[in-house]
Amino acid sequence: MPARRLVLHLGHAKTGSTAIQRALRASDQALARAGVLFPDPERHDNHQLIFPHLTGELPEDPVQMEALGGDAQAARDNAARLWDLLMYRIADEAPDTVVISSENHFRPFGEEALATLRARCAEIAAETEVIAYLRSPASFFLSNAQQDVKKRPEFRYLSPSRFRDTLEPLLEAGPGPVTAVRFARDVLAGGDAVSDFFACCLPEVEVDGIKRGAAEENTTVSAEAMALLQEVFRGTRDLPSGYDSNRKALRKILVACDAAVPGQTRPRLHDHVRALAEARCTDLEWLAETFDIRFPDVSQHDLSPEEAEAQYVQLRDIADLCPIDPERQDALWEAVAHSARAARNPARKLARRLGL
Numbered sequence: 001m002p003a004r005r006l007v008l009h010l011g012h013a014k015t016g017s018t019a020i021q022r023a024l025r026a027s028d029q030a031l032a033r034a035g036v037l038f039p040d041p042e043r044h045d046n047h048q049l050i051f052p053h054l055t056g057e058l059p060e061d062p063v064q065m066e067a068l069g070g071d072a073q074a075a076r077d078n079a080a081r082l083w084d085l086l087m088y089r090i091a092d093e094a095p096d097t098v099v100i101s102s103e104n105h106f107r108p109f110g111e112e113a114l115a116t117l118r119a120r121c122a123e124i125a126a127e128t129e130v131i132a133y134l135r136s137p138a139s140f141f142l143s144n145a146q147q148d149v150k151k152r153p154e155f156r157y158l159s160p161s162r163f164r165d166t167l168e169p170l171l172e173a174g175p176g177p178v179t180a181v182r183f184a185r186d187v188l189a190g191g192d193a194v195s196d197f198f199a200c201c202l203p204e205v206e207v208d209g210i211k212r213g214a215a216e217e218n219t220t221v222s223a224e225a226m227a228l229l230q231e232v233f234r235g236t237r238d239l240p241s242g243y244d245s246n247r248k249a250l251r252k253i254l255v256a257c258d259a260a261v262p263g264q265t266r267p268r269l270h271d272h273v274r275a276l277a278e279a280r281c282t283d284l285e286w287l288a289e290t291f292d293i294r295f296p297d298v299s300q301h302d303l304s305p306e307e308a309e310a311q312y313v314q315l316r317d318i319a320d321l322c323p324i325d326p327e328r329q330d331a332l333w334e335a336v337a338h339s340a341r342a343a344r345n346p347a348r349k350l351a352r353r354l355g356l
Helices: 017-026 028-033 051-055 062-067 072-093 111-124 137-149 162-173 193-201 223-234 247-260 271-279 284-291 305-312 326-343 346-353
Strands: 003-009 097-101 125-134 178-182
Touching (some): 003 193, 017 028, 017 097, 017 193, 051 072, 051 111, 111 162, 125 162, 125 193, 137 223, 162 178, 162 284, 178 193, 223 247, 223 326, 247 326, 271 305
Parallel strands (some): 003 125
16 A cells, blocks of 8 residues: 655755755654655665656766666666565555655656656655755856766756756646745755755654764865866876776865865855856746745846856866866875875775774
């Protein structure tokens, strides 16, 4: 027998999704007492592994595809296995509410995918509620670019109507009502996404039983580190010996060194880039009319959306986005190279293994 309710949390990215997911996982006892099931996401914090079965689609992004295992058929088989496990747990535990969360899936779904999603959600629960937290355009653009250069040589293009592209099809043909919340401390219950999510979506869970999960590893790095990461993944910078095939290890060293090298500051967009990120958006009026969401940090600009878009698509390098201190960038790379050489020193490697 299906659960009574499914909460489908779709992020979007960089709005505290991982913190929500880790809190749900850490609060399993409180959730169980309240009749709430948060299925085991297995090797990820979110439920991206099961989504190929929920929508019938695989991601086009190669990085997201790699996170599913890289092989299309293996990804589909694994999603089907996780679906069977979810159905078994619902039958065995008879939860009142099921929560599925994946910020990777704040994206447009076609008619076929939405039809599949509706059918799957109906098998999970009698009713489905969709919730998404939304971050203002310039803030999200910078945060998303930072996340991208930690994994990719280029930051991904963002649609100028990304809110409407995703939310309108869900409103018209999704599995249930859609709630959108502006991601801002002055709006969120308790001032953060975790408190807000539990208060709004899971009020039946006792507050004293809610536990925060481990802190995210997605550390904010400086603009200098962002520029170096982009060069590392582009292959345009000579890497220390032994790291050509292990750039993720070098990324870890670079992030650690960034915190240690003097002068680290949070990155900020050039003023003209911030203006482009805001002026190109074509769905902010729709968002205000549909969800009563307005971003107070968005300014009025003389640029038309078309003019802003024409300049936006020319942005390529981190230096195009943010001010960079070239002297600190050189110092940071020198520290990275030194740490990378030390990490590959046989004596140091043996000492780490022995815990010395």
